[in-house]
Amino acid sequence: MAQGWQSLVTAGQVVRGVCYASPADFVGKPTRLITIPPERVGLHGEYDYYGLAKRVQARFKERLGRVDAAKIVVKQRGAAVVLSGHLDSRTTLEDLIDLAMRVEGATQVEVYDLQLNDLRSSQDGGLQNGVLRVA
Numbered sequence: 553m554a555q556g557w558q559s560l561v562t563a564g565q566v567v568r569g570v571c572y573a574s575p576a577d578f579v580g581k582p583t584r585l586i587t588i589p590p591e592r593v594g595l596h597g598e599y600d601y602y603g604l605a606k607r608v609q610a611r612f613k614e615r616l617g618r619v620d621a622a623k624i625v626v627k628q629r630g631a632a633v634v635l636s637g638h639l640d641s642r643t644t645l646e647d648l649i650d651l652a653m654r655v656e657g658a659t660q661v662e663v664y665d666l667q668l669n670d671l672r673s674s675q676d677g678g679l680q681n682g683v684l685r686v687a
């Protein structure tokens with residue numbers, strides 16, 4: 553792996569720079585060093601700190617279309633998917649929660665400040681004291 557060390561600068565006891573390595577350099581090494589946690593896998597299999605949120609948003613775009621998916625803010629907190637924004641109905645919300653939970657790496661879905669346009673669908677057991685309760 554000596555040929556992989558490039559662009560390193562030493563200043564006193566601090567080393568800064570970039571180390572490039574080919575996959576062949578990792579043959580026989582512990583796999584935990586090259587395994588990406590499921591919530592950090594990006595859209596194309598690369599490491600992405602917000603990979604889970606991006607993959608969930610991509611699934612929402614497939615399901616709802618680009619315009620409606622843009623009304624939903626998808627964030628992540630570790631392996632938790634956090635949803636906020638605007639939706640047409642509680643049924644759509646429940647579908648999106650189910651869809652998000654089926655994305656690899658998601659352990660839970662949290663809903664914060666999500667506004668529903670169809671209030672009737674939220675009054676039949678979901679909205680209590682201004683907070684949407686999803687079973």
